Amino acid sequence: MIALLRGAVHERGQGSVVLLTPGGVGYVLNCSNTTLAALPAAGQDTTLLCHLAVREDALTLFGFGSEPERDLFHLLLTVQAVGPKLALAVLSSGGPDEVATSIASGDAKRLQQVPGVGKRTAERIVSELQDKLAGRSAVGTGTGSAARGVVTATPTDEARDGLLGLGLSPEEVETLLAVAHGDTAAAIIADALRRSRS
Known part of the structure; x- marks a missing residue:
């Protein structure tokens, strides 16, 4: 990874x-x-x-260029029919704070202005992510990515993405993550791969 x-x-x-x-x-x-x-x-x-x-x-x-942008990218990827290129197009429509605020406020029409995002996809993004982003602080009212309207991925979340990217099946990944240990995503992945070979 x-x-x-x-x-x-x-x-x-x-x-x-x-x-x-x-x-x-x-x-x-x-x-x-x-x-x-x-x-x-x-x-x-x-x-x-x-x-x-x-x-x-x-x-x-x-x-x-920032953790909030990367974290919001990962959130967008959890939405059905949203791939990496479309998620990046959404992020290009404004900064991560602006995009997160639009989703949290249910502004599907704004998302429809993004090339490649139709009405159905915009509504799906809002319906699946609104609760995850709603109620979070606006820019300048706190520190860290969560305070800027984005859920920060945990080391386990990042390790999951990395293991899936290496070609392991979701079932294999979850089995390994249940027993793997580490303080960082890299450490968790390394431990998981050691266990997969044992």
Whole structure:
């Protein structure tokens, strides 16, 4: 699992950036407009949180400039019919606070303005996530991602995503997570993989 990448901004594209890591490897990360706008100039270092989407025919990296944005991305992925690209399109329609507030307030019409999001999908996003985001503090009234309207993923949640990304079945993942230990997602994954081989 690739949790984050640090490197120099090498090249910006439409909806993506190439990050050149110290080892000389360049990674293409798909990013929201919010993250792209906050990136430093070419040649300067930055750190992006990551999500690796695994398909049979492709491995796609998504990059996020903040925990709230990444956490909201993960929440959007729990909605039926919302994949990584559509979730990123939703995040590109505004900052994570603005998007979370729209969902919490039940503003499905605003979500329909996002390319690729129809009425049914917008209503599904609101119905499935409104309760998870409602009642959370607005920007400036607290600290941390929860205070900015986003549920922070636990190390176990991140480990679950990582194990699923490695190709394990949901049943295998839940069985391993029931016995694996660790303070971080990486530690939990490492322990789970050791147990899977035993």
